[in-house]
Structure formats: C-alpha cells, structure tokens
Amino acid sequence: METVRLQKIQQPSRVQRLLEAFISRSDIVPSDSYEISDAKDLPEPLRKVRTRASRQGRVWSCWASRSHVWLFTCDMSLARSRERGVPVLEVSVHDENGELTDSGSWMIDSHGNWMRCGD
Numbered sequence: 001m002e003t004v005r006l007q008k009i010q011q012p013s014r015v016q017r018l019l020e021a022f023i024s025r026s027d028i029v030p031s032d033s034y035e036i037s038d039a040k041d042l043p044e045p046l047r048k049v050r051t052r053a054s055r056q057g058r059v060w061s062c063w064a065s066r067s068h069v070w071l072f073t074c075d076m077s078l079a080r081s082r083e084r085g086v087p088v089l090e091v092s093v094h095d096e097n098g099e100l101t102d103s104g105s106w107m108i109d110s111h112g113n114w115m116r117c118g119d
Contacts, residue, residue, distance in 0.1 A: 015059050015074060015075060015076050016059040018076070018089055019060075019061050019074040019089065021108075022072075022106055022114050023063065025114055026113075026114040028070075028093075029063045029070055032066075033064060034063065035061065035063055036062040036069070037062075042062055042071070043069060043096050043097075043098075045097050046062060046069065046071045046096065049071055049073065050062075050071060050073070053073035053092075057075060058074055058075045059073070059074050060073045068096065070093055071093070072091055072092070073092045074090065074091045076088065076089055077105065080105060080117065084107055084117070086108055087107065087108070088107045088117060089106045091103065105117040
C-alpha cells in the first residue's frame, strides 16, 4: 500500500472506525453487548489501561455484557499494512480487571471478514 494513503488511514479517527468495524463484525463480544463510550464509566483498572494506551497513541473501545467488560486498544501497523496491502490492526483485549486476555494483528480479507494475521 502507498505510504501516504496508509498514513492517512493511520489517523486516530480512521483507526477508531476500523476498530469499531473489527469489534462489530468479528463476533468477539456477545450480541447483547453494549458500548461504554465515556471513559468516566470504565472500571478503575480499565481507566488506567485506557490512559496508558492513549498516551501511546492507541485508540480504544469498551464493551460490556452482563458482568463482563472488554477494553480493546488498537493502533495500525504501518509496516505490516504496507506488506499486506490492507490496513493491519494491532489489537489488545483487556478484561474488567485490566488484565491482557488477547492480542494480535488483524486484517480484512477480500470478503470483508476480519482474520488474524499469521507471523
């Protein structure tokens, strides 16, 4: 992918939209989940994770369902996106205690489905 195009996609608002698409299309949270969009409403451990992620230039999205909460933090890998020819998101998932439960690189395939990138 062209570097200039990738740098435009890398803007936080665009990465935020890609993260939201990833969450909504990948069945990573239950269908009855709802978004927590105000950082003040996050559990304290997740506020700390969100603050740290924001300082690193990562975007975030938080979702809850019943007693479970997931905080997703994300940035776009310029190098991997260039290599793959599509945006590649580096996504980390934290539970309600702030513990990292998953992390990986994700990209959209030609059918619009999100798939984990192999190394």
